[in-house]
Amino acid sequence: MDTPIYDFVKNYIDKKSHRLHMPGHKGVSFLGCEHLDLTEIDGADYLYNAKGIIRESMDNATQIFGSYRTFYTTEGSSLSIKVMLKTVIHEFSKEGETPLVIASRNAHKAFIYSAMMLNFDVEYVKSSKDFTLCNGVVSPEDLEDAINSADxxxxxxxxxxxxxxGGMCDITALSKVCDRYGIPLLVDNAHGGYLNFLQNSxxxxxxxxxxxxxxxxxxxPVLTGGGYLHLSERAKDIAPSIGRFMEFFGSTSPSYLILQSLDLANKYLAGDYSKDLKKCVSDIQNLKAKLIYNGWEIYPSDPLKLTVKPKSFGYSGYDIAEILAKNNGFVEYADPDFVVIMLTPQNSYDDFEFIEKTLNSLPKKEEILPTKLPKLNFEKVLSPFEASKNEFETVAVKDSIGRIASSPNVGFPPAIAVVTAGERISAEAVEIMEYYGIDKIDVIKEHRCK
Ligand SMILES: Cc1ncc(COP(=O)(O)O)c(C=O)c1O
Incomplete structure (x- = not known):
């Protein structure tokens, strides 16, 4: 597979071109990669109206993912989320009606910020399951209830x-529900790009x-910020609007380092990647089996995550993250109940051995009993958009009962709201936020508490 963006930049460097344009570093090395960093000069194409090398490279990605069209973003899924929502609102909302989106409660804050900017209402799918901050696996029945209860x-x-x-929804089943009601399904698959390369994708x-x-x-294997927005065949009519809406929210100076990274990744993804992924998934399964054999509880997750539930072994998620960090290993996420390790084919054998040796050398301690968190009911007072128009102040979570949240209050990562913009903060929400170590929250100034 060819690599048109990378080749263009390489050719530019080889020619020892006079850099009479941005960026200001002129290829002089401070960090080490400046010579590879270009801007939209003649021949370098335009990300949001791609007709040249970027279009060719995105066509390669389209072929690899088997989508109708795949677009690049150099500002991650955060940008794609805004663009997806803007597009469906533009296409499907009715004159004089505030658009409504039905969403799973674990939506990333980029979704809430979209609601604050684009003025749509949100109804969350009510889950029959207990609350955990990150998990939002939605069943087809819960989704159907939410659609039927919407006004x-x-x-x-x-x-x-x-x-x-690493929890996964049955997207096929959810999409069938959406089809029955004639509603498009958008998926934040930020954590699942690699799923395309598994058997029966x-x-x-x-x-x-x-x-x-x-x-x-x-x-x-792509630089931070690199992402894809995929359109299915059914979304083909909106393909011409994507670049325009990307430009609404994205920088007009997309990173050429990231574009080259996406471009070069195509070559690997179309080549040896699937084989490497298969081996990596099998190595992760073996690692999980060794940990389970030693008594560790492993949470069922997507194949590239190792999510440990360490309380039954006598440790909190924070304890495990700290022990690994003391030994120079840094995890993706930890909370009182879980520690999440993300692995890819680019991890070394040594990384796998490190995890196994460190965890399996820990003594089993008395089980920490799970904390039963209260059931959380969400009282919506304002839409996220209305909430965004009010002045806000930051208060201690312990003093916030009865106040209205003004932004997606988050633990970071995972950037998921316990109480989100426009919702009244209940005593239960405070208990949950304190459990997750969230001690400050932005609230609306005008609506004083009772
Ligand atoms: C579920 C989810 N969606 C979206 C995002 C935003 O992705 P990005 O960092 O690529 O903008 C994240 C980031 O952590 C995420 O976890």
């Missing part, structure tokens, strides 16, 4: 899968999603 037809259903713990674009986004940088 108007939503412009889309918005699902996050895989979630931060569970990637959302092959399971009925109308559109979905991947953070290429999260699971594929």
């Amino acid at each position: 108007r037809k939503p412009v889309c259903v918005y699902i996050t899968s895989p979630d931060y713990l 569970p990637h959302p674009i092959h399971c009925g999603a109308f559109m979905c986004c991947d953070s290429a940088h999260k699971t594929l």
